Amino acid sequence: MGQGVRFHLNGREVSPDVDGSRQLLWVLRGELGLTGTKYGCGEGVCGACTVLVDGEAVHACTTPVASVAGKRVVTIEGFADGERLQPVQEAFVEEGALQCGYCTPGMILAAHALLEKYPRATRQQIVDGLDGNLCRCGAHQRILAAIGRVASGKGGAA
Numbered sequence: 001m002g003q004g005v006r007f008h009l010n011g012r013e014v015s016p017d018v019d020g021s022r023q024l025l026w027v028l029r030g031e032l033g034l035t036g037t038k039y040g041c042g043e044g045v046c047g048a049c050t051v052l053v054d055g056e057a058v059h060a061c062t063t064p065v066a067s068v069a070g071k072r073v074v075t076i077e078g079f080a081d082g083e084r085l086q087p088v089q090e091a092f093v094e095e096g097a098l099q100c101g102y103c104t105p106g107m108i109l110a111a112h113a114l115l116e117k118y119p120r121a122t123r124q125q126i127v128d129g130l131d132g133n134l135c136r137c138g139a140h141q142r143i144l145a146a147i148g149r150v151a152s153g154k155g156g157a158a
């Protein structure tokens with residue numbers, strides 16, 4: 001049978017009874033019922049499954065749950081500050097930076113991690129930083145605009 005893996009998820013401690021080799025994506029979506037983290041490729045190349053682990057953007061589809069033991073995991077469900085959206089979420093709304101929304105949770109969390117590192121990221125830094133996140137709807141320009149809006153301090157700022 002599986003062994004419990006204890007970690008902090010969206011501000012509370014969880015210890016799902018799963019085998020440590022199971023990928024975090026499936027533990028989140030299956031055992032923990034958080035389906036905001038999406039499955040795209042399953043191979044670490046599309047970014048749909050991006051979550052934050054100790055503040056870093058991580059592909060949950062290629063992350064064994066054992067590797068997040070004792071760490072802080074944030075999914076899109078726990079990203080907003082209660083009812084208050086985070087700046088990058090507000091900017092996505094303001095720029096209409098989505099179409100079907102499938103890539104959006106991963107995009108937002110990847111963008112947040114990038115902006116934590118480079119609060120005034122240039123367009124090139126944003127393009128490079130989001131290189132691992134694909135949008136099949138082709139909303140890239142609006143996504144770049146939303147992130148650029150935060151980086152330039154024009155909107156979405158807390």
Ligand code: FES
Binds near residue numbers: 059
């Ligand atoms: S589903 Fe994880 S990177 Fe594509």
Ligand code: FES
Binds near residue numbers: 097098104136137
């Ligand atoms: S909005 Fe549909 S995949 Fe990006």
